[in-house]
Amino acid sequence: MTSPVLSSSAPAQAPVVRVEGLWSVFGKGENAFAVHQDLELEVERGEMLSIVGGSGTGKTVLLRQMLGLLQPSKGRVEVLGRPAAEMGREGAASRVGMLFQHGALFSAFNVLDNIAFALHEQGSLPADLVRDAAMVKLQMVGLKPEHAVRMPADLSGGMIKRVALARALIMDPPLLLLDEPTAGLDPTSADEFCALLRELHAALGLTLVMVTHDLDTLFALSSRVAVLAEKKVLVTGAPREVAAYDHPFVETFFRGERGRRAMAPLSSGQAAGET
Numbered sequence: 001m002t003s004p005v006l007s008s009s010a011p012a013q014a015p016v017v018r019v020e021g022l023w024s025v026f027g028k029g030e031n032a033f034a035v036h037q038d039l040e041l042e043v044e045r046g047e048m049l050s051i052v053g054g055s056g057t058g059k060t061v062l063l064r065q066m067l068g069l070l071q072p073s074k075g076r077v078e079v080l081g082r083p084a085a086e087m088g089r090e091g092a093a094s095r096v097g098m099l100f101q102h103g104a105l106f107s108a109f110n111v112l113d114n115i116a117f118a119l120h121e122q123g124s125l126p127a128d129l130v131r132d133a134a135m136v137k138l139q140m141v142g143l144k145p146e147h148a149v150r151m152p153a154d155l156s157g158g159m160i161k162r163v164a165l166a167r168a169l170i171m172d173p174p175l176l177l178l179d180e181p182t183a184g185l186d187p188t189s190a191d192e193f194c195a196l197l198r199e200l201h202a203a204l205g206l207t208l209v210m211v212t213h214d215l216d217t218l219f220a221l222s223s224r225v226a227v228l229a230e231k232k233v234l235v236t237g238a239p240r241e242v243a244a245y246d247h248p249f250v251e252t253f254f255r256g257e258r259g260r261r262a263m264a265p266l267s268s269g270q271a272a273g274e275t
């Protein structure tokens with residue numbers, strides 16, 4: 001059964017992500033439990049989609065399905081027209097970039113080597129070209145050439161996120177997945193990081209799919225929101241439409257005090273995609 005769609009426009013091209021009838025089941029026999037049951041979701045090219053839902057509703061599992069790190073127990077997860085689970089490691093980096101919640105940098109590598117990692121592993125370019133490509137990405141995320149030789153332990157939280165973002169984009173993937181992109185950042189750094197993501201989204205024509213609990217990030221970055229509840233995508237739509245949907249999770253998440261505060265700027269039309 002498909003979830004209610006509160007707003008839609010005719011897709012110009014095939015979806016970047018197509019999830020059809022997805023079941024994600026863990027455990028065996030009597031201990032088996034389904035996290036997703038018949039979950040449906042499509043993400044169109046250029047969208048900025050936020051996935052929200054209560055704790056344990058399977059948001060991270062869904063990102064892992066899109067990355068091809070998990071196999072559907074039933075159903076299909078396609079990324080750019082191919083089953084996500086069939087992407088090889090190298091293919092994955094050029095198709096899907098992933099920004100992990102805490103950056104997940106290699107602590108023994110400097111900034112430049114972290115950024116260059118996937119390109120270096122691929123082994124198709126000489127070392128100086130890999131270095132040049134990594135320097136381009138370093139500057140694209142607002143870091144300076146002198147940051148290239150710093151070690152992760154010497155970086156601020158905002159800089160770690162930027163390095164992780166540059167690393168996710170090293171192979172120019174059209175799709176970027178983000179797990180709690182602003183977690184652990186102070187409000188100013190979080191706003192700056194959202195602004196950077198919006199710039200890169202526009203400049204590179206990226207499709208963004210993110211999981212976030214942070215309402216400021218959600219309203220700054222989402223053209224559409226998908227709510228995960230009851231093992232499926234309960235509803236999708238523009239942020240303010242979803243915020244008005246009648247469901248206990250939506251009520252608490254969007255219409256509690258935090259939600260009302262984050263939505264205040266919306267009355268003056270400042271949501272992502274509303275200029």
Ligand SMILES: Nc1ncnc2c1ncn2[C@@H]1O[C@H](COP(=O)(O)OP(=O)(O)OP(=O)(O)O)[C@@H](O)[C@H]1O
Pocket residue numbers: 026027035053054055056057058059060061062
């Ligand atoms: N590899 C695994 N093996 C067994 N169970 C798993 C595995 N990965 C996830 N789960 C279970 O799947 C459920 C959903 O987990 P998931 O991490 O996707 O939740 P979430 O929506 O991201 O939650 P949160 O907002 O708390 O991070 C949880 O019950 C979790 O314990």
